[in-house]
Amino acid sequence: MSGLSELFAATRAQNRAALIGYLPAGYPTLAGSADMFNALIDSGCDLVEVGVPYSDPVMDGPVIQAAAETARAGGFRLTDLFGIVEKISAKGGKAVLMSYYNPIMAYGADAFARDLAAAGGLGVITPDLIVDEAGDWLAATEAHGIDPIFLVAPSSPTERISRTVEHTRGFLYAASTMGVTGARDQVSSLAPDLVARCRELTDLPIGVGLGVRTGAQAAEIAAFADGVIVGSAFVSAVTEGEKQARALAEELAAGVRGTVPAIS
Amino acid sequence: MPARGVSATSGQVSPRLEQFQTKDVKPSMTSNATRPPRADGLPRPSDGLTGTPHDPTDGGYFGDFGGRWLPEALVGVVDEVAEAFAKARHDPEFLDELDRLAETYGGRPSPVTDAERLTALVGGARILLKREDLNHTGSHKINNVLGQALLTKRMGKTRVIAETGAGQHGVATATACALLGLECVIYMGRVDTERQALNVARMRLLGATVVAVDSGSATLKDAINEAFRDWVTNASTTYYLFGTAAGPHPFPMMVRDFQRIIGLEARQQVLDLTGRLPSAVVACVGGGSNAIGAFHAFLDDADVRLVGMEAGGDGIATGRHASTISAGSVGVLHGARSFMMQDEDGQVIESHSISAGLDYPGVGPEHSHLAAIGRAEFRSITDTEAMDALALLSRTEGIIPAIESAHAVAGAVVLAKEIGPEGIVLINVSGRGDKDMETAMEWFQLNGDGPGTVTTSTSATGNTTSKES
Ligand SMILES: Cc1ncc(COP(=O)(O)O)c(C=O)c1O
Numbered sequence: 001m002s003g004l005s006e007l008f009a010a011t012r013a014q015n016r017a018a019l020i021g022y023l024p025a026g027y028p029t030l031a032g033s034a035d036m037f038n039a040l041i042d043s044g045c046d047l048v049e050v051g052v053p054y055s056d057p058v059m060d061g062p063v064i065q066a067a068a069e070t071a072r073a074g075g076f077r078l079t080d081l082f083g084i085v086e087k088i089s090a091k092g093g094k095a096v097l098m099s100y101y102n103p104i105m106a107y108g109a110d111a112f113a114r115d116l117a118a119a120g121g122l123g124v125i126t127p128d129l130i131v132d133e134a135g136d137w138l139a140a141t142e143a144h145g146i147d148p149i150f151l152v153a154p155s156s157p158t159e160r161i162s163r164t165v166e167h168t169r170g171f172l173y174a175a176s177t178m179g180v181t182g183a184r185d186q187v188s189s190l191a192p193d194l195v196a197r198c199r200e201l202t203d204l205p206i207g208v209g210l211g212v213r214t215g216a217q218a219a220e221i222a223a224f225a226d227g228v229i230v231g232s233a234f235v236s237a238v239t240e241g242e243k244q245a246r247a248l249a250e251e252l253a254a255g256v257r258g259t260v261p262a263i264s
Numbered sequence: 265m266p267a268r269g270v271s272a273t274s275g276q277v278s279p280r281l282e283q284f285q286t287k288d289v290k291p292s293m294t295s296n297a298t299r300p301p302r303a304d305g306l307p308r309p310s311d312g313l314t315g316t317p318h319d320p321t322d323g324g325y326f327g328d329f330g331g332r333w334l335p336e337a338l339v340g341v342v343d344e345v346a347e348a349f350a351k352a353r354h355d356p357e358f359l360d361e362l363d364r365l366a367e368t369y370g371g372r373p374s375p376v377t378d379a380e381r382l383t384a385l386v387g388g389a390r391i392l393l394k395r396e397d398l399n400h401t402g403s404h405k406i407n408n409v410l411g412q413a414l415l416t417k418r419m420g421k422t423r424v425i426a427e428t429g430a431g432q433h434g435v436a437t438a439t440a441c442a443l444l445g446l447e448c449v450i451y452m453g454r455v456d457t458e459r460q461a462l463n464v465a466r467m468r469l470l471g472a473t474v475v476a477v478d479s480g481s482a483t484l485k486d487a488i489n490e491a492f493r494d495w496v497t498n499a500s501t502t503y504y505l506f507g508t509a510a511g512p513h514p515f516p517m518m519v520r521d522f523q524r525i526i527g528l529e530a531r532q533q534v535l536d537l538t539g540r541l542p543s544a545v546v547a548c549v550g551g552g553s554n555a556i557g558a559f560h561a562f563l564d565d566a567d568v569r570l571v572g573m574e575a576g577g578d579g580i581a582t583g584r585h586a587s588t589i590s591a592g593s594v595g596v597l598h599g600a601r602s603f604m605m606q607d608e609d610g611q612v613i614e615s616h617s618i619s620a621g622l623d624y625p626g627v628g629p630e631h632s633h634l635a636a637i638g639r640a641e642f643r644s645i646t647d648t649e650a651m652d653a654l655a656l657l658s659r660t661e662g663i664i665p666a667i668e669s670a671h672a673v674a675g676a677v678v679l680a681k682e683i684g685p686e687g688i689v690l691i692n693v694s695g696r697g698d699k700d701m702e703t704a705m706e707w708f709q710l711n712g713d714g715p716g717t718v719t720t721s722t723s724a725t726g727n728t729t730s731k732e733s
Contacts, residue, residue, distance in 0.1 A: 055612040058492045059335050065479055078609040102595045106610025128335050153337035179497040
């Protein structure tokens with residue numbers, strides 16, 4: 001059983017969803033990055049997504065774009081990823097990476113999976129890689145015991161969802177809206193339907209992301225998904241400070257346990 | 265493609281052209297367009313859409329290059345475009361409308377000009393100019409835009425988005441949207457809105473919304489990122505009218521097919537004018553649409569060299585350039601596996617060129633393939649060489665080319681000398697230079713009282729141009 005399967009087995013047993021928090025690596029600073037991930041885990045995140053700051057993030061909205069640019073300006077290099085992941089797993093935390101595919105290709109798919117596995121990372125979310133093009137990547141992740149995590153979107157027809165879940169390990173990432181990352185006021189009505197369509201095709205845990213920012217929204221999603229993924233809202237909170245980030249994690253952690261009033 | 269001396273209806277080869285038939289010529293893949301052949305025998309845009317022996321695989325691969333490296337959320341709309349194009353390319357109604365608009369609105373065919381004074385000055389091969397600068401809106405971009413805008417209508421989409429660098433694709437798109445009654449939003453890097461201010465004004469006058477993009481390097485690649493973000497958000501109503509022969513499948517093939525008319529026409533025009541094929545076809549390469557359009561009809565003519573001129577900026581050695589194939593490496597950018605400019609970490613490197621239309625760190629996958637198999641050559645032309653050539657063509661032929669096209673002129677002049685007087689070099693003049701007058705005024709200091717400091721630079725015809733090649 002992979003680390004991610006264990007994680008979701010545990011949260012399912014507790015009858016709740018997992019809270020998954022995203023930050024770009026090297027944010028707010030390169031030196032303080034691992035500590036910030038650990039603070040999120042401390043305050044209630046079951047899993048963190050370590051984002052690879054990329055020059056051309058087509059699936060990201062302005063908040064994450066700006067944070068990624070800050071991280072790159074702060075000297076972030078690809079090899080820094082593995083040190084950050086190591087510091088998270090050394091404290092018993094669970095981490096996956098989120099990376100556009102070109103940095104992985106440049107590093108070498110096999111070397112990337114190998115070095116992530118050595119650092120204790122569990123999987124990689126690849127937002128701009130579809131299974132049709134993933135031959136090399138699947139071979140690399142398989143060889144090193146890393147979970148390849150693919151996305152499905154509200155526009156994905158059944159046939160594409162089947163093909164995607166066939167190659168996905170750990171959990172399936174369901175994009176709740178058609179659009180880029182960014183906190184939104186309302187949970188998209190497309191998400192429950194997408195998750196229901198996926199459930200008919202797979203037993204994989206399903207994480208729902210894009211747009212979540214409050215405990216109430218987390219509770220709403222936790223009612224039908226196995227994981228609630230929060231990105232831009234954490235980035236904005238971290239921009240304000242660690243205290244704000246911890247407070248948000250606590251609010252969301254209550255949300256995924258369904259213990260938050262439905263207004264925020 | 266068989267020699268264009270083959271008339272679509274009779275299959276007769278004119279005796280004068282027989283010698284140019286390649287041995288393994290396949291029967292002409294004739295288009296389903298219903299109009300009778302043109303009296304002058306020139307092909308029409310629909311003849312570019314018939315399918316070729318050089319089409320990509322179903323997955324969109326030209327050899328090792330191409331494919332669909334994009335978010336799952338975009339697969340649906342991209343599939344929709346592929347299906348619509350697959351049908352349209354064989355639909356007589358679509359083909360006839362494309363041909364009609366190209367002729368009565370776009371101004372096709374574009375002529376080939378015998379550049380006698382330039383040829384004499386250079387003293388090498390005979391130089392011929394394919395005049396895409398004479399098209400409506402001033403460049404080859406309209407060829408692609410009319411095709412895709414008609415496709416948008418067929419697909420029932422009401423809103424068009426596009427990226428633009430030099431603004432030529434944006435202007436062409438805004439033009440077609442005005443003509444066909446479509447809403448139009450153009451994404452343009454902030455830096456480009458400043459250096460191509462005239463084109464921003466043209467787009468606005470044509471009714472388009474121009475969005476200045478500040479992210480990243482605030483140039484063409486960032487405008488493309490922003491257009492993709494818009495598309496993923498508004499997929500159901502919106503058509504992304506991509507401006508070059510790059511991006512995810514089917515765009516590299518579709519844009520190429522709408523641009524193939526350049527080479528199809530030119531091939532026959534050169535035969536008609538000179539009785540033979542050119543020794544080389546030369547075009548500038550940004551994303552690669554005018555170049556692939558000019559090259560494609562000659563792919564099976566083994567003796568015709570295909571030479572792409574990339575933007576060399578301050579020179580490849582300085583790192584400030586946009587010579588993607590000459591100095592880049594293979595990666596995935598904007599939907600395709602192709603050559604690109606990237607650092608060790610796979611971060612895209614900002615490109616640099618005086619020409620906004622060539623200032624792009626990627627290139628279409630078919631060019632990467634042609635480079636990999638050695639069928640096309642790619643060279644690098646610096647800003648200075650391009651500007652020298654811009655002045656040179658202006659003063660010898662009375663044609664002010666776009667700075668993009670001036671890169672082709674600069675490279676072709678060197679090539680004409682290398683090839684010598686027995687040869688013929690065909691240059692695709694992809695666009696006119698009106699949009700670049702501000703840059704030219706600054707570069708040549710034309711706004712003082714005097715006549716300007718432009719000299720009829722022999723340096724552009726001499727040895728200095730070869731320093732980057
Ligand atoms: C006149 C002209 N030529 C060439 C280009 C480069 O594009 P491509 O390489 O797709 O032909 C542009 C792009 O804006 C252009 O305006």
